[in-house]
Amino acid sequence: MDFTDVVVFEEATTYPIILIAQKSNHKSNFIFFKYTKANFYDKELLCNTSIYTEVAQDKLNTSAWNFINSFEKNVLSKIQKHKSIIELFGKCYYGVKTALNEAFVTENNLGSYNVLKDVYDGKDLKKWATPQPFKKMIVFESKSTSKNFGKLSEDVAFEKMKVAYPEIISHLEPFKEKAKKRFDKGEYWWELRNCAYYDLFEKPKIIFPNLQNNNKFAFDDTGVYLNAPAVFLPSNDKALLAVLNSKAVWHFLKSGCVIRSGGYIEVKPQYFEQIPIPNIDATIQNKLTVLADKAIQAKTNNQQADITEIENQVDQLVYKLYELTEEEIK
Structure with missing residues (x-):
């Protein structure tokens, strides 16, 4: 029995399923009940709007069970x-994981620095094509500070960053303590975690949100970045x-x-x-x-x-x- 979206527990979002099984060589079909979204306490409505499917037991495999009828x-x-x-x-990839979106993804105008990347959240993505992005992601790659200025103490490096990227650092500074507490971060607190595929965001790709209620696959060849958990496949x-x-x-x-x-x-x-x-x-x-x-x-x-x-x-x-x-x- 699959209760899907039926509210079984009033104060909790759950997806309960009841499975009664035994180990045997029994090969006959069985009935799978799938309840549609309804009031759990309205028993008549619950039964009348449910889906009853006859499933062939010998069609179940050892990896994952899919309770559908023989025709399906x-x-x-x-x-x-x-x-x-x-x-x-080949592989597909998650978008960038900042571990602190409120700091590293912004709608504010922070200048025209090359570390500011157009970005989509999953909820922004549409089918076929997505509207012009209106947010920026601050992408200081891990170890990029040392690459630009040499290996320095955090305080000295931060002063150099304030000179090089004044608007961005002014925006990030209020989030300093939160940024430091991230498990996934770069060499300095204003940097993002290591990512081996930043370059792939700049290439043609098929992009999509991880949550979908219908197909939502779109094409991008403008170099837009994605914010995890949105996903992309490098392909034109x-x-x-x-x-x-x-x-x-x-x-x-x-x-x-x-x-x-x-x-x-x-x-x-x-x-x-x-x-x-x-x-x-x-x-x-x-x-x-x-x-x-x-x-x-x-x-x-x-x-x-x-x-x-x-x-x-x-x-x-x-x-x-x-x-x-x-x-x-x-």
Whole structure:
């Protein structure tokens, strides 16, 4: 029994599940109850709005259990037979972890220094294209102070930083004690932790929030940074972006990602990297790229633009790539 968003405990947000199991060779099907969002104390409503699914026990594997019926299992199997993102495109990465966002992410105008990077929080990210960033991240990389001024005592180094970056240091100084207490920080308290992939933020990438209630994959080639836990994949493949924003991929993600409240799922890197990507020939690659460009342009010009027709065309192409039938699409 999965209670999903049902409020079982009035003063706590929980996701309770009741599992009754025994070790045996029993191969028959069993019933899985999934309660929809309802008042836990309204028993009649709770039962009438619940989902009852017959699950084949012999379809459960040893890694993770997915309580879906045989038909849905077959649909997923068609999708899963393809190579994963990590096999085809490599790793994805979290955004920068400052450990003190109130200090290092700001909307204030602190000048035009090259250590001030345009940045998105996960909540800023939209599908296809994201509005112009309005925040800056202060990125003093670990050991950058020593690189610029030599190995100095903290007090002497701080005086040199005040001369070199007066507006930024004036902004950071009130957060000094909090910044010092960070477990993850650089050589000096105004620096960020070590990060081996700062350069990747400057390159074309597919960006997305870790929490999604529908596909929210966007393309960026402007060098915008991300604030963790937002995630990015270094790639300029817009056909891949189109596949990621398809209904077929959303179906896959909902089946394997951690469910959060309000209809959201958590798309962690380890889940994203396992998304199966079908083989795409040059003709379909070009069609998907053209459609992605149209969607990006439309959403860049107006976030409220209706691109339903474009997305329907993407979905139909992707359904064919995964070899899904009309019945399976429904």
